[in-house]
Amino acid sequence: QENSETKLALDWYPNSNHGGVYTALEKKYFEDEGLLVDVYIPSDPSTILQTVGAGQDDFGISYQPDLLLARSQGIPVVSIASIVQIPLNSIMSLSSSNISNPSDLKGKTIGYPGIPLNIGILESILDSEGLTISDVELLDVGFDLVPALLSGTVDAVIGAYWTHESILIEMEGQGVSIMKLEDWGVPLYYELILITNEKMIEDNKSLVENFVKAFINGYQDSINHPDDSLDYLIKANPEMNSELEDKGLDLLIPIWSASKPKFGSQEKSVWDGFAQWMIDKNLIDKNLDISKAYDPTFVENLD
Amino acid sequence: MFQIIFKTVKKYFEYGKFLSIISPLILIFLLLIIWQIGILIFDTPNWMLPSPVAIFQEIIDSKNILFKHSLVTLNESFWGLLLAIILGVIFGIIIFSFKTAERSVYPLIIASQTIPIIAIAPLLLIWVGPGILSKIIVVVLISFFPVVVNLIDGFKNADKDYEKMLKTFNASKIQILLKIHFPFALPYLLSGIKIASVSSIIGAVIGEWVGSTEGLGWLIKVSSPQFLTERMFASIVILSFMAIILFSLSWLLEKFLLRNY
Amino acid sequence: MFQIIFKTVKKYFEYGKFLSIISPLILIFLLLIIWQIGILIFDTPNWMLPSPVAIFQEIIDSKNILFKHSLVTLNESFWGLLLAIILGVIFGIIIFSFKTAERSVYPLIIASQTIPIIAIAPLLLIWVGPGILSKIIVVVLISFFPVVVNLIDGFKNADKDYEKMLKTFNASKIQILLKIHFPFALPYLLSGIKIASVSSIIGAVIGEWVGSTEGLGWLIKVSSPQFLTERMFASIVILSFMAIILFSLSWLLEKFLLRNY
Amino acid sequence: MDKLLEVKSLGKSFKSKNVEKTIFSNINFHLFDQEIISIIGPSGCGKSTILNIISGVESDFQGEVIIKGQNSSLKNQSEVSYMQQKDLLLPWRNVLENSILGLEINKLNKNKSRENALRLLPEFGLEGSENMFPRHLSGGMRQRVSFLRSILLERPIMLLDEPFSALDSITRSKMHEWVSSILMINKKSVVLVTHDIYEAVLLSDRVLIMGGSPINICMEFEININRPRFKSPNNQKIFSKYEKDISDELLKHVPNNI
């Protein structure tokens, strides 16, 4: 049986979020489906939508808001599975700053990674407590949010994962306080999704089916045997900090297990709900056909 | 002095050089047409590679935004470049004059060139804050190396015979440096400055990548996750023009300073 | 030829230069001690700035990982540098030889230097994929500019009298280029190569940033969000050493090629 | 006899800062086949400039240079070998490599060129210096290498700009002897610029005096002494006579400002 080369672009450095990918790789689930998967990390997450859209990469891991943005610009990418089913993005601060409610943010400096979407999210959150964006000071601190927070350069950050940055802060011996987005007026969305492009689904449907099958199997295994999953991740990436990823995985497993009806499912309500929010924020074209942005059938059709 | 500059410019344009000026423009124009046609033929979507026309359209549409951010970047590049030249000359003189400096400071300078600025950007932000200083530091870090290397090599290239002659005049080390080494190194220094003038632009862009809310680098950065590819390319086109302008200014400076060489 | 290289190296080390070699080492060592003490005094946390001891410890602990990724980066830098030199010489010759090229190709080359590679990373990935080619392209893009500029300026610096003399010998343009312009430009070219040799390292790092799963640039990139600051700095230290080595090799090449100048 | 080289109403002026400085405006002379002529004139009068024009080093001038009946601006000149006043040795080439530069350009066999050069080195007092680099040579040695380089080129017309000025009298005499014999054998024609009146008389068939204001060729002496010429008690008188005549003539035409 001839294995066909398939490229998968990770959204970030290999971390606990990718536990299922490395499990599938280690257990040769992809090879069982006749796929030879080549994993790599591009410069920044938005790259993936373009490379996948252009067919340079076959699959990628991306974010629901970004995918909607991309589709609004005509990039033919499609979400075929959810990987993390709720937002991981959050507003984070040191517990010493006593910020636990959006109203506490008034007059504070907030660091963000320079991605405009975060500003929209922040607006919604502030709005839930009657504040506006001009009540805070924004600072683009790049992707390294934690140093900015620890050093006191900023009082809070947005764009930080409560499965990653929070652990880093705690590992530095600091307490952390987190405001989750869905608690403060931002509609639910899928933080991580598996994407491919329209042409792939059209021309290579069986390949996509096989890929999704192996992919989901990998994550199912992770849910059942988190420790093995961690081992596989570290084995493939000895450069990774296993303590950090271990804690991250602990936080992720409950999310993954809670995915209904099964891991990877996508719900119309989540897609429509968040898209509407984006339209309201003028981030995407109001005529965008949301139903084309995702294809839940690949997961649904799995036995 | 301005008169001389003016004459240099004038001389450059006269002599019926009209044809030789427009012929390359024609070439560039041809390249653009090929690009445009290629995009039409292959039906390349905008988000993958925008067409020259689309980019041009974007420049016109967003001229105010682009202009505003251009000024910011140009400002950072200019001051960074100036500082890079000054520091480059100072370090060049120190390294050339003291053997110990050559063996200790020079390797450190080389090492400084390998620091991935994007990686230490958060640290930079913590150390000096998000103001213009952090951008100027990045510009200096990137631009001063060619100045230093070229200046030192220029110094070393100076004709020993002249140096010895000045010694028979009882010249001090500083006099020999000023009257012999420096003039001999000047053509090298100016090559270094030309290189630096171009890298100062990209230096400012990199500096803006983190901790900024303005400048073309920032504009590119925020356009990218929004897939505003035309705007990204429009910014790059403007950056290119800025680089060509700074390079041309360095070139005029060269023509002026080396007019008697 | 190897004998000559050997002799150059030997000559450099003899003449009781021992002291002048260790004195800068002492200086660097002192700087490291100050750094270490500063960190102890101010109790600087690791994630902000690791101490030299911690970095050194990390180099020892992770030597296998670091070594593996170093080889990848060195490989990319080396081939990229080689290609940059070759292309730089070719473009330098073309631009110097044809007025039209100077007015059309040169501005394009300058423009190419202003492309923020991180910004066009997706396009680069679309065009050539995440293999070693994309890294080599980035290295070339970053390194070949100093080679071109210096070479052209070196050509222009050639003594007109020698050129005219060769014309009385009925020399062809190519002969004049080879026997006069090239030797005269050689010191400039070698300065350019020294600059390029250092920027090739950072070029490879940036190339790895664009899309990769190995190399020191990748290691730095993945260490940063994991807060492995020591590892980041350890990688930078190794990058610095690699740059110093490539620079020294270029310097030896210079010593060898210019031995009769 | 054939006019191998003819210079017709040659004029040259330099522009500097909008001011046009005319060096000369009407120089005429010719060179017959196998003839040696000398040009003598005050420093700065334009002798080197004339040779530059004939050799093609200087291409911006008025008037005509006709070589073998053809206008030299047709650029097919491979008749002239020019030894300039500056030695123009390439610093990165040793004596041997410098001397065969012309041959190399003309794609002659490299080994044979080397042999040729090596054979001549002793005659030039450069034996054993073949591997030395220009910066290690004395002024006179550099001049001889430069002379050797143009001799080796073996072209019918030789332009020599003060070829022996840096040589002591003994070495110079030796070169004189060697040159007159070699030129005879190889049937060369020579335009020699020199400051040494004795040298001019010794070597030339005609001596042209350059000077006056405006500068031109103001006098021509035909030297009627049998060859080979040596200063001997026999011809001491006639030598001295020529020398004195030339010297007097020069004195007449020296412009005031020099």
Next chain:
Amino acid sequence: MDKLLEVKSLGKSFKSKNVEKTIFSNINFHLFDQEIISIIGPSGCGKSTILNIISGVESDFQGEVIIKGQNSSLKNQSEVSYMQQKDLLLPWRNVLENSILGLEINKLNKNKSRENALRLLPEFGLEGSENMFPRHLSGGMRQRVSFLRSILLERPIMLLDEPFSALDSITRSKMHEWVSSILMINKKSVVLVTHDIYEAVLLSDRVLIMGGSPINICMEFEININRPRFKSPNNQKIFSKYEKDISDELLKHVPNNI
């Protein structure tokens, strides 16, 4: 009379590729106050090297150079002005700026230096050339600028390495006249290297012959002709005698290979 300069058992050898080539090993001579001596010798014998050593351009040598009773290696030498064989004009400085370079280094008033230089330009046949750059000068003009530069330095000892080799006889005579008068007035002492025997006799108190094998100073002629000296029918004979003697002596000591 005082020995202003004394050279004692001077030796110089060059290392190249492990081979040590000795140029000379035992040169001795001296220069009295207000005396002019000439050194004559075959090309490549080491004349320029001697001046390099005296002036400090060359610092690696054997033996002693004593200036005003002090060993010159003590490095406080500001007694010597040296005109080298190469003109060493700075290409980016015009004639005037080049000629006052030495004065500039010694921090003399710039305007006064310029005036001084401008005053001398006509004497050097450089009037009107003050704004020209070296590359636009003829060979002889360059040499004169270089000469002017060292004259302006006004140091008690002058080392002149073939200062007039590129000049025609007329210009040279003028320089001779000017030099002998100026040196008298300003009480300078001079070591002159020349290839022109007549020039040596005309200008010097003593003429040293360099040559032989191993190379050394093998003969010294004291020139007893009253100053100011002119070649006139009166002293024609004595001039010729000196010239012939020196020439013969030189011939004796020329090493075979040169």
